[in-house]
Amino acid sequence: xxxxxxxxxxxxxxxxxxxxxxxxxxxxxxxxxxxxxxxxxxxxxxxxxxxxxxxxxxxxxxxxxxxxxxxxxxxxxxxxxxxxxxxxxxxxxxxxxxxxxxxxxxxxxxxxxxxxxxxxxxxxxxxxxxxxxxxxxxxxxxxxxxxxxxxxxxxxxxxxxxxxxxxxxxxxxxxxxxxxxxxxxxxxxxxxxxxxxxxxxxxxxxxxxxxxxxxxxxxxxxxxxxxxxxxxxxxxxxxxxxxxxxxxxxxxxxxxxx
Ligand code: OAD
Numbered sequence: 001x002x003x004x005x006x007x008x009x010x011x012x013x014x015x016x017x018x019x020x021x022x023x024x025x026x027x028x029x030x031x032x033x034x035x036x037x038x039x040x041x042x043x044x045x046x047x048x049x050x051x052x053x054x055x056x057x058x059x060x061x062x063x064x065x066x067x068x069x070x071x072x073x074x075x076x077x078x079x080x081x082x083x084x085x086x087x088x089x090x091x092x093x094x095x096x097x098x099x100x101x102x103x104x105x106x107x108x109x110x111x112x113x114x115x116x117x118x119x120x121x122x123x124x125x126x127x128x129x130x131x132x133x134x135x136x137x138x139x140x141x142x143x144x145x146x147x148x149x150x151x152x153x154x155x156x157x158x159x160x161x162x163x164x165x166x167x168x169x170x171x172x173x174x175x176x177x178x179x180x181x182x183x184x185x186x187x188x189x190x191x192x193x194x195x196x197x198x199x200x201x202x203x204x205x206x207x208x209x210x211x212x213x214x215x216x217x218x219x220x221x222x223x224x225x226x227x228x229x230x231x232x233x234x235x236x237x238x239x240x241x242x243x244x245x246x247x248x249x250x251x252x253x254x255x256x257x258x
Pocket of ligand 1 (some may be wrong): 165
């Protein structure tokens with residue numbers, strides 16, 4: 001904890017990468033733990049090809065997710081405190097619960113790498129987009145929501161604007177990485193190329209509550225040339241290999257009182 005405090009004190013521009021582990025205490029299961037969403041619904045529920053063939057398993061997940069009410073956790077409030085201290089450069093979140101915005105982070109400081117649930121769009125044409133409240137009403141009324149623009153084409157179902165397996169990430173993800181980490185270009189699987197340290201770029205990376213299994217975000221800590229701190233219930237090979245700071249435990253317990 002002392003080592004973490006020291007790094008936070010010294011840092012001026014902090015980049016945070018976070019995942020489902022920062023929201024489990026809000027009552028949202030993570031993906032890969034024994035009682036996670038993959039165990040309950042299967043990973044294919046979040047795949048584009050499955051959805052366009054058979055949207056109902058995703059709709060089942062979505063209805064259950066939507067029925068919950070979720071409030072920001074002590075870890076989200078820690079991010080807010082970093083913002084208030086003027087030290088937060090960016091939060092790259094893989095989460096689609098929107099709790100980073102609910103807690104009051106400036107939307108310009110948040111990159112929702114795997115999309116969001118404010119709107120819904122067509123899995124085929126991508127161009128038909130409606131507010132999520134309208135999607136919800138239609139889902140309740142019609143059971144499955146079809147795109148009116150695609151005229152009954154196969155797989156033309158609407159889904160919340162989250163990124164499924166098989167879909168590209170928002171362009172803002174790369175733009176912000178270039179800006180924050182001085183990354184010059186991207187390789188296969190969207191893997192960022194070497195980042196250079198000189199200049200007004202991030203000087204600390206916090207990686208919170210993610211198994212770092214999903215490309216391309218899993219590659220980002222690897223190329224970051226500054227100090228990295230990983231706070232997660234389980235270890236991760238990257239942090240073991242590079243001997244950066246890994247603090248095992250629950251995010252709320254570690255950062256909640258900082
Ligand atoms: P995972 O479920 O893969 O990883 C969550 C990690 O958080 C695990 O290592 C848990 O042990 C840890 N964890 C759980 N609760 C914690 C807590 N309170 N404090 C600290 N650690 C905790 O979830 P993500 O890494 O977020 O993508 O998954 C990344 C992506 O995989 C998701 O965004 C999703 C999925 O495919 C899409 O849907 C596109």
